Amino acid sequence: MTSAALPNEKQNGSRQPLFAPWQWCWLGLQVAGLGLAAWVAQAVYQEDVSLLWRDPIGVKLVLSGGVMFLLNAILFLGGCAFVSRVIGSGKPLLRAGLGLVLAGSCFIFFYMPALFVVLNGPAAISIQRSLAGF
Numbered sequence: 001m002t003s004a005a006l007p008n009e010k011q012n013g014s015r016q017p018l019f020a021p022w023q024w025c026w027l028g029l030q031v032a033g034l035g036l037a038a039w040v041a042q043a044v045y046q047e048d049v050s051l052l053w054r055d056p057i058g059v060k061l062v063l064s065g066g067v068m069f070l071l072n073a074i075l076f077l078g079g080c081a082f083v084s085r086v087i088g089s090g091k092p093l094l095r096a097g098l099g100l101v102l103a104g105s106c107f108i109f110f111y112m113p114a115l116f117v118v119l120n121g122p123a124a125i126s127i128q129r130s131l132a133g134f
Contacts, residue, residue, distance in 0.1 A: 016084065016088065016089045017084075018080070018081045018085070019077065019080055019081065019084070020080075023076070023077070023099065023103075026076075026103055027077070030069075030072070030073075030111055033115070034069065034111075037115060038118050041118055048122035049122050051121075051122050051125045052121055052125070058122070061117045061125070064117065065113065065114040065116075065121070068110045068111070068114045068117075069110065069111065069114040071110045072107070072110030072114070075106050076103060080099055083102070
């Protein structure tokens with residue numbers, strides 16, 4: 001019984017790695033950027049940033065930002081693994097192009113909202129409190 005080889009399998013049976021080094025670096029840069037933004041915000045606006053874990057709305061914002069970041073990582077790595085398995089190593093330009101489109105779309109739709117929570121969440125809570133009269 002013979003089975004058709006996947007596009008990314010070599011003749012000797014070994015497979016190409018699922019993820020390229022740039023993909024891990026891209027996620028590492030995102031983690032570092034989010035961590036650096038949180039650290040700087042905490043250092044500069046300590047009282048305001050503490051609203052993110054003291055206020056119930058802040059907790060919801062932090063949880064939603066964390067979920068968005070996890071979705072970013074899962075969809076990016078899952079999409080890259082899918083592209084790697086479907087396209088294989090035969091078309092490196094197509095594979096790289098799809099990886100970049102995937103990276104950009106995950107960055108815009110999932111990473112930027114998480115960064116928005118870190119940078120603008122405390123101000124949004126303060127505005128909401130002042131409008132509600134707390």
